[in-house]
Amino acid sequence: MGSSNWSTDAYHARQAYNASVGSSGFGYTDNVASSLPRDQWKVHPSLDPHGVTVRESRDSDAHPNSLAISVLFDVTGSMGRVPRGLQAKLPDLFGLLLRKGYVADPQILFGGIGDATCDRAPLQVGQFESGNELEDDLDRILLEGGGGGQATESYELAMYFMARHTAMDCLDKRGRRGYLFIIGDEMAYGAVKAREVRDVIGDDIGENIPFPVILAELRRRFEVFFVMPTGSHYFHDDRVRGFWDTHMGQNVIYLDDLDAVCETIAVTVGLGEEAIDLQEGLEDLAEAGSDAGDAVGKALAPIAASRGSVVVAPALDRLAADGGGADGTGTGGGVNRL
Amino acid sequence: MNRAPGGWADEHAIVVDLGFGDAGKGVTVDLLCARRRYGAVVRANGGAQAAHNVVAPDGRHHTFAQFGAGTLAPDGPVPTYLSRFAVVDPFALAAEARHLSALGVPDPFALVTVDRRALISTPWHQAANRARELARGADRHGSCGMGVGETMAYALAHPEDAPTAGDCAHPARLRRKLRRLAEHLAEAAGARDASAWQENPGQAGAEEEGSRKQGAEEAPNLEECVAAYAAFAQRVRLVDEDHLAHLLAAAPVVFEGAQGVLLDEWHGFHPYTTWSTTTTANPLALLAESGRPGQARRIGVVRTYTTRHGAGPLVTEDPVLGAVLPERHNGNHPWQGPFRVGHLDLVAHRYALAATGGVDSLVVTHADAPGRVRAATGTGPLWCTAYTGAAGTPLAIAPRAVPDLARQERVTAALMAARPVLEAMPGEPVAAIGDALGLPVEAVFSGPMREDARVPSQV
Numbered sequence: 001m002g003s004s005n006w007s008t009d010a011y012h013a014r015q016a017y018n019a020s021v022g023s024s025g026f027g028y029t030d031n032v033a034s035s036l037p038r039d040q041w042k043v044h045p046s047l048d049p050h051g052v053t054v055r056e057s058r059d060s061d062a063h064p065n066s067l068a069i070s071v072l073f074d075v076t077g078s079m080g081r082v083p084r085g086l087q088a089k090l091p092d093l094f095g096l097l098l099r100k101g102y103v104a105d106p107q108i109l110f111g112g113i114g115d116a117t118c119d120r121a122p123l124q125v126g127q128f129e130s131g132n133e134l135e136d137d138l139d140r141i142l143l144e145g146g147g148g149g150q151a152t153e154s155y156e157l158a159m160y161f162m163a164r165h166t167a168m169d170c171l172d173k174r175g176r177r178g179y180l181f182i183i184g185d186e187m188a189y190g191a192v193k194a195r196e197v198r199d200v201i202g203d204d205i206g207e208n209i210p211f212p213v214i215l216a217e218l219r220r221r222f223e224v225f226f227v228m229p230t231g232s233h234y235f236h237d238d239r240v241r242g243f244w245d246t247h248m249g250q251n252v253i254y255l256d257d258l259d260a261v262c263e264t265i266a267v268t269v270g271l272g273e274e275a276i277d278l279q280e281g282l283e284d285l286a287e288a289g290s291d292a293g294d295a296v297g298k299a300l301a302p303i304a305a306s307r308g309s310v311v312v313a314p315a316l317d318r319l320a321a322d323g324g325g326a327d328g329t330g331t332g333g334g335v336n337r338l
Numbered sequence: 339m340n341r342a343p344g345g346w347a348d349e350h351a352i353v354v355d356l357g358f359g360d361a362g363k364g365v366t367v368d369l370l371c372a373r374r375r376y377g378a379v380v381r382a383n384g385g386a387q388a389a390h391n392v393v394a395p396d397g398r399h400h401t402f403a404q405f406g407a408g409t410l411a412p413d414g415p416v417p418t419y420l421s422r423f424a425v426v427d428p429f430a431l432a433a434e435a436r437h438l439s440a441l442g443v444p445d446p447f448a449l450v451t452v453d454r455r456a457l458i459s460t461p462w463h464q465a466a467n468r469a470r471e472l473a474r475g476a477d478r479h480g481s482c483g484m485g486v487g488e489t490m491a492y493a494l495a496h497p498e499d500a501p502t503a504g505d506c507a508h509p510a511r512l513r514r515k516l517r518r519l520a521e522h523l524a525e526a527a528g529a530r531d532a533s534a535w536q537e538n539p540g541q542a543g544a545e546e547e548g549s550r551k552q553g554a555e556e557a558p559n560l561e562e563c564v565a566a567y568a569a570f571a572q573r574v575r576l577v578d579e580d581h582l583a584h585l586l587a588a589a590p591v592v593f594e595g596a597q598g599v600l601l602d603e604w605h606g607f608h609p610y611t612t613w614s615t616t617t618t619a620n621p622l623a624l625l626a627e628s629g630r631p632g633q634a635r636r637i638g639v640v641r642t643y644t645t646r647h648g649a650g651p652l653v654t655e656d657p658v659l660g661a662v663l664p665e666r667h668n669g670n671h672p673w674q675g676p677f678r679v680g681h682l683d684l685v686a687h688r689y690a691l692a693a694t695g696g697v698d699s700l701v702v703t704h705a706d707a708p709g710r711v712r713a714a715t716g717t718g719p720l721w722c723t724a725y726t727g728a729a730g731t732p733l734a735i736a737p738r739a740v741p742d743l744a745r746q747e748r749v750t751a752a753l754m755a756a757r758p759v760l761e762a763m764p765g766e767p768v769a770a771i772g773d774a775l776g777l778p779v780e781a782v783f784s785g786p787m788r789e790d791a792r793v794p795s796q797v
Contacts, residue, residue, distance in 0.1 A: 009461070010559070010566045013432035017447070017569035131559055 011135060044140035047111070047124040051202045054167040055109060057128035057178065063105035068128055068168040068178030069097075069269060070222070072158050074185065075112040075121065075143050082183055082258055083112070083141055089262035096266035100284045102275040108134055112141045113184065116154040116196040119144055123157055123200050128168075151234055155188035156211050157196055163218040165201070171221060179272065180222035181265055185232035187243040215247060223272055227253045227264065250306050255299045260292035267296055271304060278304035347374035347590040350634035352621045354697065355598035356690040358646040360677075361639040362703035362783060364390025364407040367594045369781060369788045371408035371416045377589025378419045378451075379406025380582070382620040384596025384612065385425030385459050385486040395789045398441045404431040405446065406594050409438060415449055416592075419585060422455040423620045425486050426503050428570035429461075451575045453582075454504030458567070460516065461558035463488040466523040487613035492519065506571035509564050516560055583628040593621035593634070600686055605693035605737045607753060608746035610650025617694035637780060638690075638697035641704040642719065642767055644683040647676075651753035654680030654722045654760070662714040663707055681760055682721040684774055685735065691775065693737040699780040700772055705792075706784040708767040719767055721774075722758035 042048075057068035073082045086093075097103045107128040116122035121144045126137030162180055170176045192209040218224055226244050234240040235254075244252045255264055267281035276284065278300055282293045351370055355361045367379060367390070381388075381404075390402040394410045402409065404427060408416030420426050435446035443449075463485030470488070493500035501519065505512040585591055595616060600606055602616040618636050625633055643659065646652040660679035691697065708719035727733035733756050735749055764770050772779040782792045 009429035009433065010562045012436070013429040014562075014566040014569045016432040016436050017428075017566070017573040131562065 014135075041120040041142060041144065043121045043124050043142055047126055047137065047140055047142075049123050049125045049161050049165070049201050052125070052161075052165055054165050055125060055127055057107040057109070057166070057168040057170065059105075059169045059173065060130075063107065063130050065104040066107050066128075066130075066168075067103045067105060067170045067176070067269075067273075068109070068166070068222075069103075069106050069265070070109040070111065070128070070162060070166075070178065070180045071183070071265060072111040072113050072125075072162070072180070073183040074153055074155075075114055075124070075141065076119070076153060082261055083138060083143060085259045085261055086110070086138065089259075093262040093266055096263070096284065096288060097269060100270070100275070102266065102270035102273055105130065106269075110134060110137050110141065111158065112143075113153055113155055113158045113182070114144055115152070116157050116193075116200055122154050122196070123161060125158075125161060125165075151186045151237060151240055152189050153184060153186045154196065155182055155184060155186075156190075156192045156209075156214055157200060158182065159188070159214050159218045159224075160192045160197060160209065161201055163214060163221060164203070166221065168221070177220075178222045179265075179269055180218070180224045181227055181268070182224070183227040183229075183261060185229055185234045185240070187240050212247065223251075224248065225251045225253055225268060227255055227261065229258045230254050230256050231258070250302055253299050253303065255295060257292060257295035260290075260295040260299075263290050263292040263296050264299055267300055268303065271300065345374060347376055350586065350590050350593070350625065350630075351376075352593040352595070352618050352634045352636045353701075354595040354618050354636065354638055354694060355616070356600075356638040356640045356687045356694075356697070357598045357644055357683075358600045358650075358652070359596075359598040360645050360647060361598065361641050362701065363595055363639055364392045364402055365703065365783055365786065365788065365791070366637065366639050366701045366781070367407035367592050368392045368394075368410060369783075369791050370592055371411035372413075372788050373793075375413070375589070376408060376416050376592050378417045378585050378591045379408040380419045380421055380585070380591050380593045380621070380624070381406065381424040381596065382421050382593050382624055383423050383614045383616055385484065385489065386427035386430035387484040387486050387612075388596035390594070390596075391786065393786045395787055400434075400437060400441060403427075403434055405434050405438065405450070406592070408592060408594075409443060409446070409449065410441070415443055415446075417449045417451070419582065419591070420450065420452045420456050420503070421582060421620075421624055422453040422579070423615070423624070424453075424456050425459050425489050425614075426452055426456045427459045427484070428506065428567055428574075430484075431570070431574070432566075447573045451577050451581065452503045454502060454576050454578060456503045457489050457493050458501050458503055458506065459485045459489040460501065460519065460563065461485075462516070462520050462523050463492065465558070466527060469527050488523075490613040492522070496522070503571070503576055506567040507576060509568055512567060513560065513564050516563065520558075520560070579627075582624055586625070586628050586630055593618075593624075595621075599690035599694050602693060604741040604743075604746070605690075606746070607651050607750040608743045610648070610750065611746075618697070619694075635699065636694075636697040637699050637701055638694075638775075638777065639701045639703065640682075640687055640771065640775075642682060642702060642707045642771065643704065644680045644686060646678045646680070648678075651750055651756075652678050652680050652683075653686070653725055653753055653756050654683045654758045656680055658715065659711065662711055663704075680722075681758065682719070682763070682771065683758070684721055684723055685725055685758075686722075687775060689735050689737060697777065700775060700777040701781045701783070702768045702771055702779055703783040705768050705782045708763065717762075719763045720760040721763050721771075723761055724759040725753070725756040726759060727752060728755040 057066050059066045075083065097106045107130050109128045110126045112121065112124035114122040121142045124141055129137065168178050170178055188211055190211055192214050194205050194208055197203050197205050226248050228235065228244065253264060263285050270276040270281050271278065278297065282297050285293045285296060353363050353366050355363050370376065386403045388403050390407045392402060392407050392410055393399045398410060400410060406416060406418040438446040467485040467488045499515055499518050501512055501515040505515060597612045597614060597616045599617050601612045603611050603613055605617065621634065622632065625631055643663065644654055655678050659681060663679055665677050711719045725733040733752060738745065768779060768782050779794060782794060784790050
């Protein structure tokens with residue numbers, strides 16, 4: 001009898017009681033913004049990547065079949081709505097993943113991406129969580145709202161962290177990559193800069209790492225998607241679209257409605273796990289009372305059309321003795337196009 | 339319902355269901371609050387397992403569980419007071435508030451006051467309740483799976499440790515109580531599982547698998563709950579024991595009963611009962627405590643037929659009738675089981691009247707049902723005037739003043755074997771029901787809304 005939904009109830013209850021007294025749900029941002037001048041803003045200690053060895057997604061008795069799902073979003077200017085939307089829809093994301101059986105034990109990590117060249121909070125990374133602790137991570141994310149206006153954000157720095165500072169049982173024990181969704185509307189810088197890595201994360205990597213190299217490394221650990229809002233200022237900028245299309249191919253998701261981010265993630269994971277086809281996913285959304293079906297259907301049609309069995313880590317292909325032609329390089333465009 | 343519409347009501351009202359629940363307490367409270375002004379709707383028994391459906395004339399529908407059914411009254415919501423006898427589920431309250439907000443009720447939490455002494459039901463109670471019902475297998479008691487009974491049971495056994503609404507404002511104290519509760523229930527569940535496996539060794543593997551999975555899913559997180567309950571305590575006004583006296587002094591109130599007298603913990607047919615006093619006893623106790631003994635009009639609610647949700651005796655049950663009278667808001671409940679329908683059981687309703695010590699007037703709902711029965715079956719509605727026992731001899735039942743569950747269990751066994759003596763309802767059904775129960779009929783509903791009500795005898 002899997003009718004237990006205490007966790008969703010607790011979340012909804014707390015949110016309902018808190019919302020009714022005017023708390024925005026981003027307590028840390030509100031607190032920092034109201035008490036400190038901008039040049040003294042800093043990342044909440046629990047989200048600060050500096051000195052972090054790894055963020056872990058591990059199996060436990062309660063969650064024996066963990067699957068790491070990470071969502072990093074641009075916290076600069078135009079994207080401020082995304083985290084707020086995520087927070088509102090968070091219970092639905094868990095609900096969709098769990099109750100529809102897409103994933104047995106999702107563990108979700110949230111993070112924020114800014115611009116290391118000018119922001120106080122260029123990178124914020126929470127923990128992989130299986131429950132309502134996520135709410136706390138979201139609450140602590142600093143919505144800096146800055147950004148430089150040069151059409152670039154430090155996505156590559158976030159990618160470096162996720163590639164080198166994560167540990168996941170889904171990968172280590174079962175050879176299944178995690179999922180990484182980056183939500184943004186600008187380009188990455190051309191290379192991971194050694195100086196920024198030292199300042200922000202604390203590693204000494206000696207020399208810069210070209211973007212395609214870190215992306216390739218990351219993809220051995222995660223199925224990576226870039227979610228781009230079509231309404232964004234940069235959506236019609238050929239450089240930005242060209243950048244992500246070139247590097248990510250079909251794993252770029254153009255989304256008309258940013259309020260549908262949670263649903264998009266859930267259905268993408270459902271597709272990746274081969275739990276559903278797109279039509280089934282859209283039906284699940286409708287059944288769950290979501291009106292995001294149109295936006296999600298449109299955004300994911302290219303992925304759905306191109307997918308076969310994909311969630312096998314290329315680096316681990318050789319472990320599958322029978323081979324069978326699992327084609328790691330064909331999993332969605334990417335670096336092989338360069 | 340008294341005198342002309344509008345203005346303050348002239349006395350407190352107690353609404354009690356004379357059957358097994360689902361008779362129409364919600365619409366009755368809604369009607370009362372629409373016709374006359376009341377200062378509050380007071381809950382004096384049960385918890386979030388109550389489900390009182392109200393459909394406003396503009397089509398808005400809400401199932402009231404923790405909020406009083408006066409919340410959609412046309413001249414503005416009537417506030418809710420959850421008395422010390424109510425069982426409070428802050429999660430359910432929040433969910434309901436959301437829905438009420440969506441229906442356009444501004445700031446629902448501002449409408450609620452809660453006695454600090456009221457027990458809270460938690461996910462731990464709920465999990466224990468469900469586990470217990472599952473362990474009963476085919477012998478389920480028809481619980482709603484909300485843990486209200488577990489909440490009462492735990493409070494009786496551990497009065498000092500039972501978490502209350504007041505505790506929600508004291509995280510350290512609440513945390514300590516919740517931890518003890520979780521440990522206690524886990525121990526109890528462990529013992530139950532062990533004995534179940536001994537009885538059914540062949541199924542041990544399957545049960546282990548199932549319970550492990552369920553345990554993994556359901557283990558509530560203490561800190562999350564403490565945080566949510568703290569938010570509840572901050573937002574909803576918690577009050578002390580003198581609050582009700584002030585309420586009663588300020589304006590007439592409506593006591594909205596939950597469940598029905600035939601499910602009463604002492605007078606119901608054990609073990610198919612609810613762990614709650616469903617008669618007018620609790621409201622009368624609250625009135626007496628506040629220095630106003632007996633100062634209320636007691637209103638009994640019945641349908642033109644008799645229903646029951648879940649297991650237990652329903653002597654007049656008739657599947658043919660069930661097919662003719664489908665239920666809009668009561669379906670197959672995952673925990674309670676099917677909604678059951680029978681002919682109007684005068685014997686059972688007279689028993690209920692005796693058990694609750696009488697009422698002053700009657701509200702009859704589903705007055706359209708007799709006509710639908712006639713149209714569908716070609717014969718008029720029937721009612722049950724007597725029972726015959728297993729041997730074909732007459733079987734009479736009467737409540738006892740002194741609680742005796744062993745005796746109630748024997749009554750239940752007799753009712754399970756009893757057969758109804760059915761006769762055609764004479765004349766106009768609603769008037770006939772009032773005459774048969776010896777009560778003035780105060781209002782008659784022929785549909786689910788207050789607009790469907792007729793108020794024949796402006797008593």
